[in-house]
Amino acid sequence: MDVDASISARRTCETHDWRIGENGGMQVVADRPVIGIFGAGKVGTALARLLVASGYDVLMSGSPRQTALDLLIAVVAPGARVATPAELVAESDVVIVAVPFGKAGTVPWIDFGGRIVVDAMNYWPPVDGHIAEIDADERTTSEINAARSPLARVVKSLNHLGYHEMEDDSMDAGSPLRRALAVVGDDAGARAVIARVIDDIGFDAVDGGPLANGRALEPGHPAFGRELSAGELEAMLAPAAHLAA
Numbered sequence: 001m002d003v004d005a006s007i008s009a010r011r012t013c014e015t016h017d018w019r020i021g022e023n024g025g026m027q028v029v030a031d032r033p034v035i036g037i038f039g040a041g042k043v044g045t046a047l048a049r050l051l052v053a054s055g056y057d058v059l060m061s062g063s064p065r066q067t068a069l070d071l072l073i074a075v076v077a078p079g080a081r082v083a084t085p086a087e088l089v090a091e092s093d094v095v096i097v098a099v100p101f102g103k104a105g106t107v108p109w110i111d112f113g114g115r116i117v118v119d120a121m122n123y124w125p126p127v128d129g130h131i132a133e134i135d136a137d138e139r140t141t142s143e144i145n146a147a148r149s150p151l152a153r154v155v156k157s158l159n160h161l162g163y164h165e166m167e168d169d170s171m172d173a174g175s176p177l178r179r180a181l182a183v184v185g186d187d188a189g190a191r192a193v194i195a196r197v198i199d200d201i202g203f204d205a206v207d208g209g210p211l212a213n214g215r216a217l218e219p220g221h222p223a224f225g226r227e228l229s230a231g232e233l234e235a236m237l238a239p240a241a242h243l244a245a
Contacts, residue, residue, distance in 0.1 A: 032056060033116075033193065036083065036092030038107050039099040040069060042163040043120060045077045047096060050166060050201040052079035059083040059092055063103075089115070094193065096120055096158065097145070102128040104145060113151030116190045120158040121145070122219050140214045142184070155185030155194050156214035160224045169227070170202025180230040182217055182237060184208035204230040208237040 035051055037044045040062030051058045058080040062069045070082050083091065089111045096118040097107055104121060119142040123134055137144055146154035158181065161169065171178045181203045183191045195205035208214070216223045222236045 033093030033197075034059065034091055035094045035096060035197070036061070036088035037080075037096045037098055038085070038088070039097065040072060040077075041098070041100075043158075043166075044096070044098040045073070046163045046166040047098065047120070047158065047201075048073075048077035048080040050170060051197075052077065054200040054202075056197075056200075057081075059088045061085050061088045063099075063106075086111075094118065094197070098158075100128065101141070102131070104148075109145070109148035109152065112149040115152055116187075116193055117149065117152045117154045118158060118194060119145050119154060119156050119214075122159050122224075124219055140212060141218060142214045143211050146186075146211060153185065153187040153190035154211065155183055155187070155190050156211060156217055157181060157183045157194055157198065160217040160226075162225065165227075166201075172202065173199060178202070178204050178229075180204040180206050180228050180233040182206045182208040182223060182233055184211055184213045184217065184237075186211050206230050206233045206237065213237055 032055060034057045036059040037048055038061050040060050044060060044062075048058050048060055058077075059082075060073055060077065060080050061083055062072075073080050073082050085108055089095065089108065092115065094116045095112055097104070098120045099107060101121045101123045121141070123131070123141045134141065134144065140156070142154060142156040146152065161179070161181065169179045181198050183194045183198065183205055185191045185194075191207055195207060198205040208216070215221055216237055218224060223233060228236070
């Protein structure tokens with residue numbers, strides 16, 4: 001390799017994130033990654049509208065029980081593309097899981113190796129019922145989900161605001177009332193990719209550190225459902241980081 005090619009390759013490594021390809025090799029994640037969303041409910045479609053409006057290529061996969069999914073997406077999330085679960089995994093750089101928590105086991109976690117996976121779910125007993133194994137587990141719900149796919153780069157985000165707030169609260173960068181969203185995960189590169197996505201869709205991203213810090217984002221905990229600035233959210237995550245250490 002000549003000097004110019006070597007410099008170009010090094011710059012590519014420095015400015016892009018990477019994922020594990022199907023053959024085990026490393027593949028570059030583009031500056032604007034393809035995003036796949038599992039879940040075509042209110043959360044998934046609200047996210048799809050924001051992402052499409054921000055210039056992202058978005059794929060969606062819904063429940064097998066959802067009839068006429070193509071028509072639904074064309075109406076409520078125009079610009080997004082319907083895909084089978086296998087197609088979504090194969091074509092996406094980032095996968096957002098936005099199904100009801102009780103349906104998390106229906107998602108093909110084992111196929112997510114090398115992908116950045118956003119856990120946007122919430123364990124909510126009034127909706128999901130009490131799940132004994134979850135209640136007894138000391139890990140955060142995202143740590144539990146991450147264990148389903150050890151090679152996935154799991155982050156917790158997009159779960160601590162309501163679907164009805166996603167579009168209403170989206171603001172341009174620099175807006176004084178811009179709402180902050182946290183990104184937590186054990187992979188710093190994955191956190192950085194999702195932080196860029198969050199900024200693109202109209203929110204200030206706060207790096208919340210490791211996945212264990214996601215406790216603060218869960219229902220019943222400090223940051224859940226609250227409209228916070230970046231500084232306010234950082235302050236709430238600091239105690240969580242201390243407790244997780």
